[in-house]
Amino acid sequence: MPSTVTGVIARSKGAPVELVTIVVPDPGPGEAVVDIETCGVCHTDYHYREGGISDDFPFLLGHEAAGRVSAIGEGVTNVAVGDFVVLNWRAVCGECRACVRAEPWYCFNTFNATQKMTLEDGTELSPALGIGAFADKTLVHAKQCTKVNPEADPAAVGLLGCGIMAGLGAAMNTGNVGRGDSVAVIGCGGVGTAAVVGAALAGATTIIAIDRDPKKLVAAEKLGATHVIDSSGLDEAGVVAAVQALTNTFGADVVIDAVGRPETWRQAFYARDLAGTVVLVGVPTPDMVLEIPLLDVFGRGGSLKSSWYGDCLPERDFPMLTDLFLQGRLPLAEFVSERIGIDAIEQAFASMASGDVLRSVVVL
């Protein structure tokens, strides 16, 4: 029997989100239904609401979730009913050209549920990032479920499902930060602060946190930044000069743009040392255009990368990071700024915009 549960949708571009009844089908072959326990509010949910990701409204929002598997479809072997899982949006196919060349973190054909969740009138929903977890239950592909140690607080480890993993991985995987490196992170929301934490875990010795909101720099400093730059009064050149002043005039080995705007990317580009690495993990919107002298791209060398989901492999990274959290070596709980009800998502977007939170986490 399909379940009818409460979920949060974005019905049309820019409109406030709505709490509605949704219909969750029984899992078909390869699918699983998960009873959601917690789901973080990510900037990407807000991008969906604003029409910045696609026009496939209505969206069922929410994608940073942990919960228990409540039903599995035919042929599912990787999870069983009752398993505690973190949901992911990278269920790798194993067969696409990225997978066959042994780079599955780029998988171009990740799995999602085949069936659709709907409104009561049958309108099909587009689940955010193929998850849709601002709901009591959601339907996913079984491989979107990664088992982790059930002793962990779901509010904390659920955040590995998106933004925090993206930030950690931007430093540890995409940026390949190593012992003794200097790293600068532009934008210290949940993603950027996680990049600070990832840089610290990877052994960076200089970690510069940059934000135009000084409130964000307090948390970044607590979680591993060795220096902070309040960029609110600085132009692009001013930010670059401030990073150079902290890195022997050379610039940082790795600069991570966790905002995703042309001006922050240019800051990242010029604030890195020659032959250094730029990592873009913030997500730009379709209207944004970057202009930069091509000669500078050549002359400064190095590596200009994007970080999709922190180049993570959920099966490899979620259990390992959960274990580090339980051992007290990864401060995931520090990212849970507040626990809220499912009816408070618009307020959570406002708190995000005002800079008051790293993550608001919906408890279901």
Ligand SMILES: NC(=O)c1ccc[n+]([C@@H]2O[C@H](COP(=O)([O-])OP(=O)(O)OC[C@H]3O[C@@H](n4cnc5c(N)ncnc54)[C@H](O)[C@@H]3O)[C@@H](O)[C@H]2O)c1
């Ligand atoms: N690449 C991925 O896989 C991935 C995954 C999750 C989220 N994201 C993206 O990462 C970005 C950050 O997400 P978040 O949840 O941390 O958002 P957030 O809103 O919590 O944080 C953004 C931070 O950037 C700061 N900021 C904004 N403009 C700035 C500027 N010009 N200079 C310096 N700081 C500035 C804000 O003050 C804020 O602290 C978003 O674009 C989000 O969509 C990417």
Ligand SMILES: [Zn+2]
């Ligand atoms: Zn693949």
Ligand SMILES: [Zn+2]
């Ligand atoms: Zn996200």
